[in-house]
Amino acid sequence: MTRQTIVAPEIAVSRWFNTKEPLTLAALRGRPILIHAFQMLCPGCVTHGTPQAEKAHRLFRDSDLQVIGLHTVFEHHAAMTPVSLEAYIHEYRLTMPIGVDEPSTAGPLPVTMGRYQMRGTPTAILIGRDGAILHHSFGQEDDMALGARIADALRT
Amino acid sequence: MTRQTIVAPEIAVSRWFNTKEPLTLAALRGRPILIHAFQMLCPGCVTHGTPQAEKAHRLFRDSDLQVIGLHTVFEHHAAMTPVSLEAYIHEYRLTMPIGVDEPSTAGPLPVTMGRYQMRGTPTAILIGRDGAILHHSFGQEDDMALGARIADALRT
Amino acid sequence: MTRQTIVAPEIAVSRWFNTKEPLTLAALRGRPILIHAFQMLCPGCVTHGTPQAEKAHRLFRDSDLQVIGLHTVFEHHAAMTPVSLEAYIHEYRLTMPIGVDEPSTAGPLPVTMGRYQMRGTPTAILIGRDGAILHHSFGQEDDMALGARIADALRT
Amino acid sequence: MTRQTIVAPEIAVSRWFNTKEPLTLAALRGRPILIHAFQMLCPGCVTHGTPQAEKAHRLFRDSDLQVIGLHTVFEHHAAMTPVSLEAYIHEYRLTMPIGVDEPSTAGPLPVTMGRYQMRGTPTAILIGRDGAILHHSFGQEDDMALGARIADALRT
Numbered sequence: 001m002t003r004q005t006i007v008a009p010e011i012a013v014s015r016w017f018n019t020k021e022p023l024t025l026a027a028l029r030g031r032p033i034l035i036h037a038f039q040m041l042c043p044g045c046v047t048h049g050t051p052q053a054e055k056a057h058r059l060f061r062d063s064d065l066q067v068i069g070l071h072t073v074f075e076h077h078a079a080m081t082p083v084s085l086e087a088y089i090h091e092y093r094l095t096m097p098i099g100v101d102e103p104s105t106a107g108p109l110p111v112t113m114g115r116y117q118m119r120g121t122p123t124a125i126l127i128g129r130d131g132a133i134l135h136h137s138f139g140q141e142d143d144m145a146l147g148a149r150i151a152d153a154l155r156t
Numbered sequence: 157m158t159r160q161t162i163v164a165p166e167i168a169v170s171r172w173f174n175t176k177e178p179l180t181l182a183a184l185r186g187r188p189i190l191i192h193a194f195q196m197l198c199p200g201c202v203t204h205g206t207p208q209a210e211k212a213h214r215l216f217r218d219s220d221l222q223v224i225g226l227h228t229v230f231e232h233h234a235a236m237t238p239v240s241l242e243a244y245i246h247e248y249r250l251t252m253p254i255g256v257d258e259p260s261t262a263g264p265l266p267v268t269m270g271r272y273q274m275r276g277t278p279t280a281i282l283i284g285r286d287g288a289i290l291h292h293s294f295g296q297e298d299d300m301a302l303g304a305r306i307a308d309a310l311r312t
Numbered sequence: 313m314t315r316q317t318i319v320a321p322e323i324a325v326s327r328w329f330n331t332k333e334p335l336t337l338a339a340l341r342g343r344p345i346l347i348h349a350f351q352m353l354c355p356g357c358v359t360h361g362t363p364q365a366e367k368a369h370r371l372f373r374d375s376d377l378q379v380i381g382l383h384t385v386f387e388h389h390a391a392m393t394p395v396s397l398e399a400y401i402h403e404y405r406l407t408m409p410i411g412v413d414e415p416s417t418a419g420p421l422p423v424t425m426g427r428y429q430m431r432g433t434p435t436a437i438l439i440g441r442d443g444a445i446l447h448h449s450f451g452q453e454d455d456m457a458l459g460a461r462i463a464d465a466l467r468t
Numbered sequence: 469m470t471r472q473t474i475v476a477p478e479i480a481v482s483r484w485f486n487t488k489e490p491l492t493l494a495a496l497r498g499r500p501i502l503i504h505a506f507q508m509l510c511p512g513c514v515t516h517g518t519p520q521a522e523k524a525h526r527l528f529r530d531s532d533l534q535v536i537g538l539h540t541v542f543e544h545h546a547a548m549t550p551v552s553l554e555a556y557i558h559e560y561r562l563t564m565p566i567g568v569d570e571p572s573t574a575g576p577l578p579v580t581m582g583r584y585q586m587r588g589t590p591t592a593i594l595i596g597r598d599g600a601i602l603h604h605s606f607g608q609e610d611d612m613a614l615g616a617r618i619a620d621a622l623r624t
Contacts, residue, residue, distance in 0.1 A: 041240075041247045046202060052612075059612055079243030084197075087235030091197045144520075144527055147615025155623045208456075215456055300364075300371055303459030311467045353552075353559045358514060391555030396509075399547030403509045 008127045011035070011070065012111035013099030015082050017089050023068060023097055030129055031064045032153035037072040037101070037113065037123040040080050040088040048140050049122025050094070055143070056150060057096035063154050069098035072113040072121060077103070128153055164283045167191070167226065168267035169255030171238050173245050179224060179253055186285050187220045188309035193228040193257070193269065193279040196236050196244040204296050205278025206250070211299070212306060213252035219310050225254035228269040228277060233259070284309055320439045323347070323382065324423040325411030327394050329401050335380060335409055342441050343376045344465035349384040349413070349425065349435040352392050352400040360452050361434030362406070367455070368462060369408035375466050381410035384425040384433060389415075440465055476595045479503070479538065480579035481567030483550050485557050491536060491565055498597050499532045500621035505540040505569070505581065505591040508548050508556040516608050517590025518562070523611070524618060525564035531622050537566035540581040540589060545571070596621055 010025050025033065036053030038045035050069070057067040073080045082100055089098060101110035116125060119138045126135040126149055135149055166181050181189065192209030194201035206225070213223040229236045238256055245254060257266035272281060275294045282291040282305055291305055322337050337345065348365030350357035362381070369379040385392045394412055401410060413422035428437060431450045438447040438461055447461055478493050493501065504521030506513035518537070525535040541548045550568055557566060569578035584593060587606045594603040594617055603617055 041243050043248055055610075055612055059610070059616070076243035076247075079240040084235040084240050087197050087232035091232075092199055142523075142527070143611035144523055144615035147612035148527070148619035151616035151619035152623065155620065211454075211456055215454070215460070298367075298371070299455035300367055300459035303456035304371070304463035307460035307463035308467065311464065353555050355560055388555035388559075391552040396547040396552050399509050399544035403544075404511055 005132045007131050008033075008125070008133050009112075009115040011068070011099065012102035012115070013070070014102040015100040017086065017098045018095060019097035023066070023099065025127065025131065028066050029131055031066050032129055032134075032150065032156075033127040034065060034067045034150065035070055035123075035125040035127070036067065036096075037070045037116075037118055037121055037125070039073055039075075039121045040071065040085055041076060042121045044140060045122045046092075049124070050092070052141070052143060052146065053124070054094055054096055056146065059147075060150060060154070065150060065154060067096045069094065069096050070101050070112060071098060072101040072110050072118065072123075073103075074109050074113060074120075077108070126150065126153055128156060161288045163287050164189075164281070164289050165268075165271040167224070167255065168258035168271070169226070170258045171256040173242060173254045174251060175253035179222070179255065181283065181287065184222050185287055187222050188285055188290075188306065188312075189283040190221060190223045190306065191226055191279075191281040191283070192223065192252075193226045193272075193274055193277055193281070195229055195231070195277045196227065196241055197232060198277045200296060201278045202248075205280070206248070208297070208299060208302065209280070210250055210252055212302065215303075216306060216310070221306060221310060223252045225250065225252050226257050226268060227254060228257040228266050228274065228279075229259075230265050230269060230276075233264070282306065282309055284312060317444045319443050320345075320437070320445050321424075321427040323380070323411065324414035324427070325382070326414045327412040329398065329410045330407060331409035335378070335411065337439070337443065340378050341443055343378050344441055344446075344462065344468075345439040346377060346379045346462065347382055347435075347437040347439070348379065348408075349382045349428075349430055349433055349437070351385055351387070351433045352383065352397055353388060354433045356452060357434045358404075361436070362404070364453070364455060364458065365436070366406055366408055368458065371459075372462060372466070377462060377466060379408045381406065381408050382413050382424060383410060384413040384422050384430065384435075385415075386421050386425060386432075389420070438462065438465055440468060473600045475599050476501075476593070476601050477580075477583040479536070479567065480570035480583070481538070482570040483568040485554065485566045486563060487565035491534070491567065493595065493599065496534050497599055499534050500597055500602075500618065500624075501595040502533060502535045502618065503538055503591075503593040503595070504535065504564075505538045505584075505586055505589055505593070507541055507543070507589045508539065508553055509544060510589045512608060513590045514560075517592070518560070520609070520611060520614065521592070522562055522564055524614065527615075528618060528622070533618060533622060535564045537562065537564050538569050538580060539566060540569040540578050540586065540591075541571075542577045542581060542588075545576070594618065594621055596624060 038050050101112045104111050123138050128134045194206050257268045260267050279294050284290045350362050413424045416423050435450050440446045506518050569580045572579050591606050596602045
């Protein structure tokens with residue numbers, strides 16, 4: 001079996017939290033990246049996905065993994081503005097870098113969400129040192145399985 | 157031992173969700189009332205308090221208990237507008253009547269929150285058939301204890 | 313609708329833990345009783361039912377409710393002896409009175425379990441002050457609902 | 469910094485469950501091994517440690533990781549006999565190989581527990597392909613961290 005390599009498209013972010021400098025995949029090339037796409041009013045994100053991404057951010061702090069939270073608002077746009085997101089980040093004590101996925105002029109899906117053809121939130125995307133997508137999953141993911149995948153990406 | 161009766165002050169609500177008619181304590185006199193004060197970005201409310209109030213709303217559906225959710229925004233006002241609350245109610249499948257505590261011109265605390273001298277969110281207030289406050293608690297409350305208190309209020 | 317009153321049959325216990333005197337329903341007549349039937353190796357009991365009964369024992373400590381744990385072994389008899397039960401009670405910090413349901417000479421079901429026609433474990437049986445069975449449920453029961461039922465039984 | 473390599477001592481098992489052949493570290497040399505030491509009446513094992521080990525057994529099924537449950541009874545010996553353990557394994561649907569740590573004639577601690585100087589249960593010990601102890605932890609361990617450690621051990 002051979003697997004076709006899919007190069008991760010660049011992320012489009014209109015505003016950043018928890019980072020002084022904007023992040024780009026181009027600048028991070030050479031490091032594994034975990035993108036956690038979420039919406040602040042998505043119950044499965046609040047309960048499971050976002051705490052899991054924050055845990056990965058803290059657990060692998062001494063490695064060169066980069067965790068990026070991506071606020072991919074594709075519904076209830078007026079309810080999940082950057083102002084609301086900022087309060088959410090504060091109340092939930094999130095410390096990982098979080099970017100707001102750039103709204104699209106073409107429709108409700110933001111730009112990065114469209115580029116990655118994400119099916120909804122939460123979505124976890126793991127990118128290897130060479131920029132290839134190693135794993136793309138929608139919905140709840142097991143902590144142990146994710147920990148193993150990240151360790152594999154760090155080893156490569 | 158004697159306990160001084162404290163009559164529950166009227167609630168002040170600027171907007172309602174999940175009810176056709178506005179609710180007032182005056183009109184509900186004769187029925188027990190459970191007020192659940194919350195903020196949509198308060199983690200302890202999202203995880204425990206609000207699901208608990210919604211559970212009470214469903215469990216005692218055939219009794220004459222009235223459960224009222226009260227969105228008492230006292231911080232991050234721009235982040236927790238009625239528009240955001242409406243999306244929150246939709247995403248978390250809340251069916252109990254929910255009122256927005258009327259903003260105050262005097263300060264950050266909304267009107268009802270001030271009248272009841274609530275210490276924060278979540279707060280649960282149980283009111284008897286005679287309009288007296290039976291119980292006022294701040295923070296996480298045990299389901300079994302709350303179920304017993306509501307049953308007592310219904311029996312009286 | 314009328315409901316036929318079923319008088320709770322007496323319990324048959326071969327050994328007691330956490331009580332100086334043996335308990336009988338006859339002697340407890342006039343008080344509400346919650347019987348929690350369990351097996352120490354039943355996962356649903358360990359995770360949910362037994363902690364719930366212990367919680368009721370502690371929560372209603374100042375009332376005249378009597379909580380009784382009943383070890384109704386109907387399978388793996390050699391694995392759940394009183395010696396094993398004693399260690400279980402110690403390790404799980406159980407303080408409610410617990411009786412060993414008397415083994416039957418007629419088959420694997422112990423005597424009390426047979427008298428009550430219990431379907432398995434965990435089973436919760438709530439008995440009123442008059443000795444009538446108020447509620448008999450098999451499986452997981454909600455804390456809030458049970459709290460309300462107990463409060464009702466105490467009020468009657 | 470240099471770390472002294474500690475070679476994992478052989479396990480001593482008096483009885484096996486869930487495996488046709490007895491397992492020895494010697495025969496497993498070349499494969500990573502996760503030893504989960506537990507007692508069937510230890511609440512922290514029942515709730516967290518044992519389900520975690522069983523999860524690792526299933527998650528890494530297609531790798532050459534060997535998970536071994538080790539019943540290290542050091543208290544309540546009469547309560548946790550192999551007969552009771554067999555029922556426990558059945559009721560909790562455990563499928564990983566489980567060995568009974570060999571009782572010692574010298575005292576309450578079984579042989580393997582003594583050799584590894586375990587502090588209690590649950591204990592997790594991860595052994596590398598070369599037979600060196602990679603990690604030895606007492607108490608609750610995070611799923612994500614354990615997943616990463618196992619992946620690292622598999623990669624080496």
